Amino acid sequence: MTLRVDQAELEIAGRLILDGVDCTVPTGQVGGLLGPNGSGKSTLLRLVAGIQPAGATRRPGTTRVRLHGTDLGAARRRDRAKLVALVEQDTPADVSLTVRDAVALGRTPHRSQWAGESDRDRSVVARALQSVDIAGLSDRSLDTLSGGERQRVHLARALAQEPELLLLDEPTNHLDIHAQLAALALVAALADAGTTALVALHDLNLAAAYCDHVVLLEKGRVVAAGPVDEVLVPSVIDPVYRVRTTVLRHPATGRPVLTFQPADSLVRGGSDRPAPDASGLQDAGLTELAPPLR
Amino acid sequence: MTTAAVRHRRTARPGAPVAGEQLPATLAPGLRTVTLIVLALLALATSIVVAVTLGPADIAPMDVWHSVANRLGLGTGRPAPLRDAIIWELRLPRVLTAAAVGAGLAVAGAVMQSLTRNPLADPYLLGLSSGASLGAVAVLVLGIEVLLPVAAFAGALLALAATLGLAGSLGTITPTRTVLAGLAVAQLGAAATSFVIFWSSTGDSYREILSWLMGTLGGTTWTSVLVAGSAVLVIGIALASAGRVLDAFAFGDTAAAALGVHVVAVRWFLLTGVALLTGALVAVSGSIGFIGLVLPHATRLMVGARHRLLLPLSAVIGAGFLVWADVAARTLFAPRELPVGILTALLGAPIFAWLLRRQRRTA
Numbered sequence: 001m002t003l004r005v006d007q008a009e010l011e012i013a014g015r016l017i018l019d020g021v022d023c024t025v026p027t028g029q030v031g032g033l034l035g036p037n038g039s040g041k042s043t044l045l046r047l048v049a050g051i052q053p054a055g056a057t058r059r060p061g062t063t064r065v066r067l068h069g070t071d072l073g074a075a076r077r078r079d080r081a082k083l084v085a086l087v088e089q090d091t092p093a094d095v096s097l098t099v100r101d102a103v104a105l106g107r108t109p110h111r112s113q114w115a116g117e118s119d120r121d122r123s124v125v126a127r128a129l130q131s132v133d134i135a136g137l138s139d140r141s142l143d144t145l146s147g148g149e150r151q152r153v154h155l156a157r158a159l160a161q162e163p164e165l166l167l168l169d170e171p172t173n174h175l176d177i178h179a180q181l182a183a184l185a186l187v188a189a190l191a192d193a194g195t196t197a198l199v200a201l202h203d204l205n206l207a208a209a210y211c212d213h214v215v216l217l218e219k220g221r222v223v224a225a226g227p228v229d230e231v232l233v234p235s236v237i238d239p240v241y242r243v244r245t246t247v248l249r250h251p252a253t254g255r256p257v258l259t260f261q262p263a264d265s266l267v268r269g270g271s272d273r274p275a276p277d278a279s280g281l282q283d284a285g286l287t288e289l290a291p292p293l294r
Numbered sequence: 295m296t297t298a299a300v301r302h303r304r305t306a307r308p309g310a311p312v313a314g315e316q317l318p319a320t321l322a323p324g325l326r327t328v329t330l331i332v333l334a335l336l337a338l339a340t341s342i343v344v345a346v347t348l349g350p351a352d353i354a355p356m357d358v359w360h361s362v363a364n365r366l367g368l369g370t371g372r373p374a375p376l377r378d379a380i381i382w383e384l385r386l387p388r389v390l391t392a393a394a395v396g397a398g399l400a401v402a403g404a405v406m407q408s409l410t411r412n413p414l415a416d417p418y419l420l421g422l423s424s425g426a427s428l429g430a431v432a433v434l435v436l437g438i439e440v441l442l443p444v445a446a447f448a449g450a451l452l453a454l455a456a457t458l459g460l461a462g463s464l465g466t467i468t469p470t471r472t473v474l475a476g477l478a479v480a481q482l483g484a485a486a487t488s489f490v491i492f493w494s495s496t497g498d499s500y501r502e503i504l505s506w507l508m509g510t511l512g513g514t515t516w517t518s519v520l521v522a523g524s525a526v527l528v529i530g531i532a533l534a535s536a537g538r539v540l541d542a543f544a545f546g547d548t549a550a551a552a553l554g555v556h557v558v559a560v561r562w563f564l565l566t567g568v569a570l571l572t573g574a575l576v577a578v579s580g581s582i583g584f585i586g587l588v589l590p591h592a593t594r595l596m597v598g599a600r601h602r603l604l605l606p607l608s609a610v611i612g613a614g615f616l617v618w619a620d621v622a623a624r625t626l627f628a629p630r631e632l633p634v635g636i637l638t639a640l641l642g643a644p645i646f647a648w649l650l651r652r653q654r655r656t657a
Contacts, residue, residue: 046548049551049552050551050552051548051551051552077551077554077555077556078554079554080554081552081553081554082554084552085552086548086549086552088545088546088548088549088552091545091546091549092411092544092545092546095544095545095599096594096598096599097544097598097599097600098598101541101598101599101600102544105541105542105544105545105553106553108538108541108542108553108554108555109553109554111538154545161553
């Protein structure tokens with residue numbers, strides 16, 4: 001289902017954290033939410049999930065969050081939790097639940113207060129465990145898992161909610177490179193199967209590799225939004241992150257690959273050394289897109 | 295050699311069911327929960343009967359049965375009047391109060407620990423025990439003309455109001471703010487209590503207040519049973535029924551909210567429930583420590599963190615634990631009696647240490 005956020009606004013203690021953010025992710029696509037620290041990525045994800053940070057005030061009548069026509073802002077909590085699942089950035093690791101029980105928490109919005117676990121609950125949980133490839137860990141306690149395994153558990157918990165929309169806040173945080181790629185490949189596969197995803201990412205290269213569409217935030221405002229090739233270009237990135245970006249092409253996937261230098265070129269021999277030689281890059285099989293650095 | 299190796303490989307093939315080892319897993323989780331709770335309840339019932347027979351006067355289990363059956367109108371013969379009085383007027387109310395207080399403290403502690411995500415949380419976290427102590431001191435030392443339980447309960451509620459008021463004045467009530475506000479109120483109440491005791495307490499009142507502060511079940515009556523029992527039945531069951539919701543707090547407030555839980559409403563409901571329950575228990579028995587802190591952990595180490603099993607089982611284990619701790623308190627140094635709060639720590643700390651070590655070995 002298509003996610004449409006219109007004019008998201010959120011104020012905490014008189015400061016606008018989100019200032020008229022529009023964001024659209026079409027059905028079955030992976031949307032990337034980019035931006036420097038404090039740009040409002042996490043806040044926007046929570047807002048879509050219907051969670052307001054402590055002390056926040058939402059201006060009435062502005063923010064609209066719709067998922068294929070359903071107004072998420074007006075939906076009942078449980079109904080919303082059946083449509084939207086959120087995987088947070090830092091979840092406590094010292095929880096002595098088994099992997100299976102932790103994933104089964106995802107069934108919370110689908111179960112009544114008193115009812116036991118139904119056959120359907122069990123099969124959904126089993127499928128969620130399988131789809132993130134941790135069925136073998138079912139009986140392990142959560143506090144004995146590695147960071148990558150735990151991330152999969154949280155993803156499986158989100159899947160057990162059977163959501164139409166998956167919200168992920170920095171799902172690659174603290175993961176090694178293999179686990180990072182695996183996590184995002186999984187999200188991409190889920191999107192191909194029809195679950196729309198909105199993913200907040202710090203790593204622009206991961207966004208370039210896995211997202212269909214990205215939204216770049218700065219200080220609560222949208223700086224740019226659109227396909228990866230249009231947003232991840234030096235003229236957009238450089239002022240926001242205060243860097244000098246060079247965009248290359250990945251020889252195998254054709255996706256953009258970004259490299260960065262500090263904007264103030266006094267650091268690490270910027271002015272002493274000549275700029276990288278584009279011909280050398282081409283020899284290595286990489287084609288430079290951006291104009292050469294001055 | 296070769297045949298042995300082949301046989302070994304055959305038996306160790308992955309996926310082949312191993313008899314015995316898989317039995318618990320084949321029991322449906324719901325059935326296992328019910329079985330465990332029923333077994334624990336049976337053990338508790340036995341404990342209560344045996345606990346009533348223990349003490350200076352010689353009483354047999356059948357006497358207990360006859361006395362109770364007689365009162366309930368099931369004439370199965372009656373014990374001698376003196377024994378009947380000892381059973382019905384002294385021991386049974388005391389043992390039942392112990393069971394109710396133990397159950398209530400354990401449930402309240404388990405809820406507080408999960409709700410604040412703080413392993414050091416206990417039912418007294420919100421400053422309740424220090425408020426109740428202040429109320430009790432006002433009666434015992436300053437001689438204010440109110441019933442002690444009433445004063446203690448009022449003190450507990452005042453402390454709760456102060457804690458939540460302070461936490462709320464800082465903004466939204468978060469776990470950390472609740473813990474810190476409770477700490478401030480508890481310290482203030484404790485200081486005030488100490489001051490009053492130090493300034494005006496003498497001889498008997500000093501001894502009386504000290505025993506109350508450490509927690510004691512001496513002098514319990516059927517009124518105590520009624521207060522503690524109804525609090526546990528009404529509030530305890532309401533709290534235990536929130537088990538599914540508490541599970542959703544395992545990964546914090548935001549995760550719970552993302553699962554469709556109304557975090558603010560649930561927090562208020564549970565905090566108020568814990569406060570009323572603890573207030574009623576403290577009013578009856580003083581602040582008995584350790585049970586609310588350690589028994590939920592011990593139960594968690596045995597059966598895991600799922601609240602649908604954890605809450606009822608903590609209650610039953612807490613009840614049994616306090617029944618036996620109180621038996622020890624009144625028999626170990628008979629005819630002198632220890633405040634049971636001393637014994638709960640004395641018995642509980644080693645048990646907990648043992649469980650911790652066992653957990654480390656298996657994990």
